[in-house]
Amino acid sequence: MKNLKINVTRLIIAALIFGLGGLSFLIYIRTRDVLNTNLETQISSLTLSSSAEVGLWLFAHKKELEVMANTPLIKSGDREVIISYINKEKERTKDYEQFFVANSIGEAFSDENQSVSAADRDYFKKVMSTGQSIISDPMISRGSNNPIIVIAAPIIKDNKVIGLVGGNIRLMDLNRIVTSKIVGEIGNAHLVQQDGLIITHPNPKLMLTYNPLNDNDAAPDLKIAVRKMTQGETGFTRFSVNNEAQYLAYVPVPGVQWSMGVTVPATYVTNQLRYLPISFIAVTVFFGFILAFFLNRWLVKPLTELEKYSTELNANLYKKADYYQLNSPVIEVKSLETNFRKMVVALQETFEEIENSKSNLKNEIKEKTMIQEDLKKSYEELWASEEELRCNFEKLQSKEKSLIESERRFRSLLENVKLVTGILDKSGRLIFVNDFALGLMGYEKEEVIGQSFINIFIPDALRGNAIRWFKECLNNKLITVKDYEPIQTKNGEIRYVAWNHTLLYDSEGNVTGVASIGKDITEFKIFQEKLEHMSFHDSLTDLYNRTYFEEKMRLLERGDSTPVGIIVCDVNGLKLVNDSLGHCAGDKLLRLTASLIKKSFREEDLIFRIGGDEFAIILPKSELLVVEHACNRIRKSVERYNLENEEFPLSLSMGFAVSEKTNVNLDEVFKEADDGMYRQKLHRSKSARSAIVYAMMKALEARDFITEGHADRLQNLVVSLGGAMSLSQRTLADLRLLAKFHDIGKVGIPDRILFKPGRLTEEEFKEMQRHSDIGHRIAQSAPDLLPIADFILRHHEWWNGQGYPLGLKEEEIPLECRILAIADAYDAMTNNRPYRKAMTQKQAFQELNDKKGIQFDPTLVPIFIRVIMGTNYHLYGT
Template sequence: MTLSKKTKLIIYMTFIIFIIVIFGTSEFIVRKNLSELEEKVVNQNIERVRNVLSEDISSLNKLAMDWASWDDTYSFIQDANKAYIQSNLDDTTFIDQRLNIVLFINSSGRIVYGKGFDLEDDKEVSVPNSIKQYVSANSLLTRHSTIENGISGVILLPEGPMLISSRPILTTKNKGPIRGMLLMGRYLDTKQIKHLSQIVDLSLTIRDIKPTEMPPDFQEVLPLLKENPVFVSPLNSDFIAGYTLLNDVFGKPSLMLKVSMPRENYRTGQEAMFYVLILLVVTGFLVSRFIQHVLDKVILSRLTKLSVSVDSIGENGNLSGRVPMMKGQDEFSNLADNINGMLAALEQSHKSAKRYRKLVNKMSTAHQQLQNIIEFLPDATFVIDNDKKVIAWNLAIEKITGINKKDIIGKGDYAYSVPLYGKQIPMLIDLIGSEDREAEGKYEYVKRKGNTMFAEVFAPSFFGGKGAFLWGTASPLYDTKGNLVGAIESIRDITERKKIEKELNLQKAYFEQLFKNSPAGIVMLDNSDRIVKINRGFEKLFQYSISEVKGCYINQVIIPEKLLEEASILSNVVLTGEICQKETIRKRKDGSLVDVHILGYPILVNNQQVGIYIIYTDITERKQDEKRLKHISLHDALTGLYNRAYFEQEMTRLEKGRNNSVGIIMCDVDGLKLVNDTLGHNRGDELLLAATDVIRGSFRQSDMVARIGGDEFAILLTNSDSTEVERAAQRIKDAIAKYNKGNPKLPLNISIGFAVSNDLSLRMWDLFREADNNMYREKLYHSQSARSTIVQTLMKALEARDFITEGHADRLQDLVVRVARAIGLSENKVTDLRLLAKFHDIGKVGIPDRILFSEGPLTPEEFIEMQRHCEIGYRIAQSAPDLIPIADWILKHHEWWNGKGYPFGLKEKEIPLECRILTIADAYDAMTSERPYRKAMSHEEAVVELRKFAGVQFDPQLVGKFIEVFNTKKT
């Protein structure tokens, strides 16, 4: 091995070891840091997902709390009125609030109303039976010990995990007692998980903790999560995942969450290390070449010259030869001088031989230099002679073909094409000096430039059969006389470039389709605000075609004149390189205006702004919805008057500053609760609407009239003195009198109070309390009269209905009086029994006519509704002083001796004596009276039935006494 080669080997080996050490150390440090960074990012993303899930549960809890703390719900849990269901629990509510289940459960644990909804198909479905185990009497979800107590979280159902919230049912003012609970639920299904994924912009997977049914990676991770709250594991070289457990509402792990994310940092690190390796290799190669060049120039080349000269003289016996003169004053120059001096005497005799050896030496050197140049060319290169045989095959082509130089040198017959194309065929190099149209045809691209040819082709045999796109260059080789002696071809792998070109073309096509078919209106402007291009969305939104607006200034086309300054400001902002957004108004071709959301951003090419993109989104419907929502938020749904929120807003505004007197009138509808309890909420709503008409009609349209509670109204009168406010209150009273004259069946009673102040320092809420107190004083004065009026109305209604049973109440009084006197009751008790016989069914005025006058058997639901007449009658009696003594008997007059009656299931002597007497008399009269659906029984048949149910429905002793009294009478 020559000294030159040894030197090269030492230099290259030194730099290879250096590259391996540096790259290995860097790889270890970077990989470790990237792993720690990935784990930290995954932990942060899992915490984000937990927070989003908690916010979703919290929003559900707030929704449930709003509904549960509401007077309407507070009433609904007792009377289950259909008006509440129709106005609040339609399908729209479930869709808007993304609810799957709503349950109303009373204090006894009974589900008063429940509704399930399928958000996928937008239709009502039955409530799953599996939810009932969570709302039993002893369940955590139903135990609300305080009015602030609420429970929310996740429960597992056979249908899937569900987000739930359970809140105690209270009044709007969050007052008790608690009448039950409201439960709302939302399935944590695929759609909901997708919704959460979109919020956090991550791939989420949530599974029940069922080891045998979970995917393999979940099964492997589950035991590890018992020790660590979060487990992070790479899925492959492109994605990493984090796992954690989610607890249910009982605090037990029930779900496993998987968060997947791209390993962007890892890929970036790998790319960086690849570029570091390339840099080290290139740098090492260049430095090695530089050192080699310096050594060659300073030492090796001089030594080689001297050695070659001496060898040449010695081998050929050319004693007249001379070694080259060495520059400088060193050992090499002295040695050359000594050798030349020794050979001086023989110079003349060996001149011919010396010239010959010099020529040979030059040719050898030139050949070696040519070989070196070809060998280290970066592109795959080979050379053939005129016989089509390979005479040069460099390192680069060895690498890409896998064919060593020694195996190909000297071979012809297109042997060099086999590694590239899999068969022996002419290549680009074979077209030098000749034309072969068939050979040219196999290239996708061929071009001649002088004697040089360029071509592009796909080589299927490259890279183990994977194939590659190649760029080839072929040129002829000439000797010193200009004769063609061969050709050279260089090949470059351009597969990656072709992929990039294809991707760029695809991206361009995608962008064009996105621009063209986007539903939003998009316009491309140049830097002077002239329209360059518009899409279909723009044409549809503003009614212009491209031919009409191309080259026009955007401000002249769609900007209303009053908004030209605003548009100019927006344009200037975007021209500074910033993105801007704004909601504003733009003009269509027909002159109509449209609400739009504008998004403008600069178009940059090589960091130079060349134009502007502006996206217009039609937000007309959203603006209209916002307007409707604002109206709903400030107005009462039933009456259309301003609501309490708006009233308080006005009070706060006046509180902050007013410059003259102000008056407040408070109105309260008397007896509304009694009407609701007896005649139903529909009649109560009718009474409220009548009160609204009376109060609203007593004021100007500009006066502020608000419904601030269930039966409370308030009127704010600014710039009004005490005389004007008192006159206004009198107008209400006159209107009430006029209404009652035309509606005697259900008169309207309203308590009124007012307060006036011109003291600007007096707080508005103090003035409000003064008016409220004045109203309540009047309410206390009139309340008994109002209730009596309503009760009298109900009594008349009962009397009007009695024609159906042809004097049932009168006959019943006669029956109970005879039995009462037969068992020795006092006359006071007899008098009370008369009242009970007359008014025991007064509660039926609150039962719908379709049930009360049904000619056939009642359905189970209708029977439950009919049973309510006892409670309704009890409340009516409590409101009438004359009926208070018999209120408890009205409540219990349908109890049975065996305890299977209603509403309390009392039995035997627990049932008041008066109720036991009435039960027997009522049954006897019903059996012996004609009904639309059956004929009357005889006395004897009725007695048989009484004996049959003695000890079951009736007190057996009283049955015997009743039969004895009336058998005697018949006798």
């Protein structure tokens, strides 16, 4: 019996160890399968979200290029304006290595004003043939030799593709987006283009150099997966690289013909299971010894004592030993103990009863054995069910974690993206809005969540349309998108958002709401409206420009606005004002003219500036009499202005014409009015110039430039010198006129230079020198000053040729100019100036002698000194 006990104990321990060990192995296998399944789900989900993130990043950049291509600045064709604009965009975005603009034949220039050619590039051919925006495959930049991708958007004008706007993005920047931190936690991500070439990878050596389809040593499973990636399929596979197992999940990237792959080493699973067998073995051994201890205590020892007791009893009742032998050691300990106690008390009296009930006892033992077996099977089934439930629970927990993580990444993406992002349920209430939108609109999250988006953000006048649009989208399961929609901030400000809406569905395909992402384009829209205003208005007068004038004439020819009257006005003497007083004075004259014309018409009448000095007025549905009255209003406005402002006269030449009531040809009407204006201008231009010149002469006399009485003293000096030289009366008259108006050109010199108290700088002196040329042009426009026009131009020439503006010398300089130069210098030296005090007469004579043969005619200086010495008292009174 002792040997039997030892063998049974060892057998029980061995059975427990092997049983639990086998169970451990099965759990290991099941756990590994569950981890592999979860890993596939996790990698596939991660690949899908990463691909969507890359696609959204590329989509956002493509939209930026499309917005740029639609700006009037790009469509204007002005190279300098376009370069300035794309340089500002480059500084703003920071993602682009270079911007460039190409015309319809591929001639392009970059933001650095470098001329390049894009005609041989595939993306250029695709954009020009399809009129759609393109994201190119990687290529080498011709400017920087860096690997890049090009995003190109068509420039469309009058429904025709006239060129494209392109932006170069460094491939390393795209690689940084693809190999993000989240992917890097468990593996690496890469992009594959349509021919299988790897274009991004954590290992830069593989970028644009490795194509698994062309590698004979590549694993077959990898080649199959890459081939599926090039076909835009989604999947999951396992392959080996350098005897190392790898998992690969792949999905196409939205918006491009690329596919994203995420690889994870198989060791990621085995590392998680590394300590699982050891743990199970330790647990198995531990429970084996515990069970052995309790079996020895609760089963083996009682049976041993029962065996000893039975032996003693058997010795006393040996006669009938067959009746009380134990045939099986599996009887329950308590039952055996109870039965044997009863047998000790009444064995002698009931020996025969025991013999009779022996068969009954055997049946009972069998029945209990069967019950015990049933209980053991039930326990095993319950244990197996418990294990299955536990595995299912762990699987659900793992899936729940994956879903939570996926939701966290998606919510983080929506929270951090710099776009207006929100989600609405079927009733139009907000269930999500990101911080960027809240900051833009001025709300706190508690104020908007659960509230109607339309009631909060849509202006009152547009709410009806917005409600109808929302209901139609839900009912038709189709989103209709407009270019932009206005929304209202908390403080009542209207902002404009370009939306991208997506319907949300439940598992049964029912619409549950709408997810919306939008870009705030308020500043862009304001800028665009400003550009539109500038494109049809003159920047100086804010009247309509020539472009809108021609467009309006085309529209009126097709409409029912006959008869149409046209008035053409031209500012007389504008060139003279620009040449003499500068373009600032000319611009002021043009603005004054525009103001007077506008005051003569109603606010809704169409007034245009169609040329430098030319204005036009279109009067639809106006008879000849109405047009004549309009011309009279303009003339009266000019006359009133000239009466109230005598210092500078305004003169306009006008012509007008009226179309017939049928067969309207406004080009002929305009030509007739323009011809009438020019006929009037031929009669009035000379008198207008004379009036302007005499206004300048009057202004010169009133100001008496530099010093008081200078012109009068100078006339006396030149006449005295000319008389001493026996010059004719006509020459003396020209000298007197030259002395009075030789500096008339100074009316065109700014006062800051003309009356500067100190010495002039080099630039200021060059500006001052212009007064000779300005005075020459003024004198040519006035009949009274025409005889001295050339003298005014040359009165600052020096005897040695170092004067200005022509560099004449000696006898090339007119005599009148040589006389004036000596007299003007003497008067300037003997009178106070803002920058110095007057010299004595002696000092002035010495200065004239020093400059004799340099600045002044050497034969005239002695004559001038003798004249002054002889007439000094009479001229100056000292």
